[in-house]
Amino acid sequence: MNNIDILKTVTSIIQETLELPQLVVTNETSANDVDEWDSMTHIQLIAAIEAKFKVRFALGELQTLKNVGDMIALITKKLNK
Amino acid sequence: MLIRELIQRRLDSSVTIFNREGVAISDTQIKNEYSAIKQYLLDFHSSPQDCVAIKQHKDYRYFLTILACLEIGIPYIPMKYDYPMDRVEQIKEDSKFTLLADDAKIEELIAYTGRTKTLLPDASSEKDAYIIFTSGSTGRPKGVIIQRQALENFFTFIQDEFPAVNDQDKLLQVAEFSFDQSVVDIALFLTKNLTFHFSNFENNIFKLGFEIETHRISVLNTVPNTLNMFLSEFVAERMDYSCLKHLFLGGARFSHGLYIKCVKYFNKSVDIYNLYGPTEATVYCHVKKISYDESADCFNGNVSIGHPFAGVTAHIVVDDKIAPANEKGELYIGGVQVMREYINNPEQTAKALVQFNGQTYYRSGDLAFQTESHDFFVVGRVDDTIKYRGFRINLLDIDSYITRLPYVQDSVTIAIPNEITENQTIGFIILKEKKTVKEIKTDLAELLLDYQVPEKIIFTDKYPTNVSGKVCKNTLKAQYLESLNKA
CATH class of the missing domain: 3.40.50.980 (Rossmann fold)
Structure with missing residues (x-):
C-alpha cells in the first residue's frame, strides 16, 4: 500500500468518524482545522485506523502526531515492519 | 499559615x-x-x-x-x-x-x-491575593477577589488533609493558571516539597499518558472529563497507571460512570479526592476521599463531595431556612474562604453574597443535599449556569455575545448533559444573512474563550415559545433530542 492509498483510506475513516462525508483531507489537515475533531473523536479516529490497518500504536507514537501526514508516516512505518 | x-x-x-x-x-x-x-x-x-x-x-x-x-x-x-x-x-x-x-x-x-x-x-492577611475572572451572566466576565487569609486557609487545609503526599512525589502540572484549579498545584508545591513537572498536554490525551509514564508521575490534579478520556478503553489498554498514587479531581461533576471506571482501573491503588467548590470560595471548599465502597461514596448515582474544609461552613437552604437531611436546596457557603467581592461590580456582589444566620454566605447556585451522615452531594444547578469541560459557563452570557455579531438576529444556546464534557452546548441561531458555521465560529473565537463557543451550531428560523411569547428552552431541547433519534 503506497502513501496515496493510505491517505485515501484514512480520509474515508476521518469522514465517517466525524460524520463529514464532504470533508477534504490532505497531509496538512489537523484537528485544529475541523471543529468536529475534538479530543474524544480523536481517540475514536485512532482506534478506527488501528482496526482498519491491523496495526497497534503506542502512546509515545501517538503523542507526537500533528497532522494527517504524520499519521500516514506512522502507518507506513508500522506496515513495513 | x-x-x-x-x-x-x-x-x-x-x-x-x-x-x-x-x-x-x-x-x-x-x-x-x-x-x-x-x-x-x-x-x-x-x-x-x-x-x-x-x-x-x-x-x-x-x-x-x-x-x-x-x-x-x-x-x-x-x-x-x-x-x-x-x-x-x-x-x-x-x-x-x-x-x-x-x-x-x-x-x-x-x-x-x-x-x-x-x-x-x-x-497582611486582609489584603488581596489574586483576582480571577470567570464568565458573568451579564455579558461581562466577573473578577473574583480572593484575600490572602482565604488562600492561607486553603493552603493549610491542603497541607493538613493530605499527609500521604510528600517530597518523594512527582506532580504533573496540567491546569492553566487562569483556571483556579491550578492553585491546588501551587499549594502542593509549597506545602509538600514535591517535584513539579509542567505538562505540555494541550488536550492531547496520548501526550498526557506519555508524560505520566515517562516521568513516573504520582500526583495528578485534573478535571473529570480529562480523567474520563484518560480511562477510556483505548488509553487504558496502552497505559501503565501504576505510578499514580494521588488523584485530585474537581472543577466539574464526578459522574457515576467515571466512578465505575476508577474502581475498574485503579482498584484502590490510587487515593482519589473528589474536590468541590466555586471560584468564589477559593478554588475548593469540600473534599471527599473516595473509599472505593460504592455504598459509602455514592447516593442515587451521585458521587459525594464530602465535608467542608476547616474554616468553611456549608448549608443547604430552602426558602431561607436550613433544609433537613436529604432535601434538595441551594448550597450556601460561608467562612474565611469566601471572596471579598466581585471587582467593580456591586450589583453582582449583592446577588452573590447574602446575610444568613448572621453571617455572610456565598450563594453557590448549586442544587445539593446533605445525608444524615453529613456527606454533601451536588445534583445540578439552580439557574442557567452550566459546567462544560470543567469550566462554568452561562448560556445567556454566550447568547449575549453571539447576538453581537452583525449578521445574527437571535441566538438561544442550550445544554444537553453528557458523560464526557458534562454538557454539550448547542447554539440555535437565526441569521440575518447567509453565513457558514465555520465563519461564525471564527468570528466567535474573537469574542469568546474556546470553551464558551457552542460545540454545535444549528440554523433555525424560529424558536418554540410559550403563551407569553418567551422562548421555551425545554421544548427546544426536546425537539433537538427527537431529531437525533429520528436521524
Whole structure:
C-alpha cells in the first residue's frame, strides 16, 4: 500500500468518524482545522485506523502526531515492519 | 499559615522543576530568575492599588511570577496567553491592572539587575491575593477577589488533609493558571516539597499518558472529563497507571460512570479526592476521599463531595431556612474562604453574597443535599449556569455575545448533559444573512474563550415559545433530542 492509498483510506475513516462525508483531507489537515475533531473523536479516529490497518500504536507514537501526514508516516512505518 | 513565610521557606530549600519541554531547570537558575522577577516587581510596586496581570504560556516562569506576587503582596490576575484582546481590555477596565507580565515582558523581568528597594511591603492577611475572572451572566466576565487569609486557609487545609503526599512525589502540572484549579498545584508545591513537572498536554490525551509514564508521575490534579478520556478503553489498554498514587479531581461533576471506571482501573491503588467548590470560595471548599465502597461514596448515582474544609461552613437552604437531611436546596457557603467581592461590580456582589444566620454566605447556585451522615452531594444547578469541560459557563452570557455579531438576529444556546464534557452546548441561531458555521465560529473565537463557543451550531428560523411569547428552552431541547433519534 503506497502513501496515496493510505491517505485515501484514512480520509474515508476521518469522514465517517466525524460524520463529514464532504470533508477534504490532505497531509496538512489537523484537528485544529475541523471543529468536529475534538479530543474524544480523536481517540475514536485512532482506534478506527488501528482496526482498519491491523496495526497497534503506542502512546509515545501517538503523542507526537500533528497532522494527517504524520499519521500516514506512522502507518507506513508500522506496515513495513 | 502566612503565605510570605511559606514561600520563603520553600524557596530556601532545594527546588526540582521540569519545564513544559521536560527539561530540568537547575535549582540555581530557578532561584536566580525568581530573585530577578521579585526584585523587578518590588521596585515597580509603588501603590497599594498596584495589580499585576500575568498572560504567558503556562510554564515555570509564569509560576515564578505568581509566587513573587504572593510573596511581595501584590494581587495578580492570571490570564491565558491567548485571551482575545476584547477580554483583556474588559479585565483591564475592571481591575485597572498596572503591569502586564506577558511572554515578552517576562524576558525583561528575569534579566532585571536593578535594586531600588530592599524591604518587602506589608502583606497582611486582609489584603488581596489574586483576582480571577470567570464568565458573568451579564455579558461581562466577573473578577473574583480572593484575600490572602482565604488562600492561607486553603493552603493549610491542603497541607493538613493530605499527609500521604510528600517530597518523594512527582506532580504533573496540567491546569492553566487562569483556571483556579491550578492553585491546588501551587499549594502542593509549597506545602509538600514535591517535584513539579509542567505538562505540555494541550488536550492531547496520548501526550498526557506519555508524560505520566515517562516521568513516573504520582500526583495528578485534573478535571473529570480529562480523567474520563484518560480511562477510556483505548488509553487504558496502552497505559501503565501504576505510578499514580494521588488523584485530585474537581472543577466539574464526578459522574457515576467515571466512578465505575476508577474502581475498574485503579482498584484502590490510587487515593482519589473528589474536590468541590466555586471560584468564589477559593478554588475548593469540600473534599471527599473516595473509599472505593460504592455504598459509602455514592447516593442515587451521585458521587459525594464530602465535608467542608476547616474554616468553611456549608448549608443547604430552602426558602431561607436550613433544609433537613436529604432535601434538595441551594448550597450556601460561608467562612474565611469566601471572596471579598466581585471587582467593580456591586450589583453582582449583592446577588452573590447574602446575610444568613448572621453571617455572610456565598450563594453557590448549586442544587445539593446533605445525608444524615453529613456527606454533601451536588445534583445540578439552580439557574442557567452550566459546567462544560470543567469550566462554568452561562448560556445567556454566550447568547449575549453571539447576538453581537452583525449578521445574527437571535441566538438561544442550550445544554444537553453528557458523560464526557458534562454538557454539550448547542447554539440555535437565526441569521440575518447567509453565513457558514465555520465563519461564525471564527468570528466567535474573537469574542469568546474556546470553551464558551457552542460545540454545535444549528440554523433555525424560529424558536418554540410559550403563551407569553418567551422562548421555551425545554421544548427546544426536546425537539433537538427527537431529531437525533429520528436521524
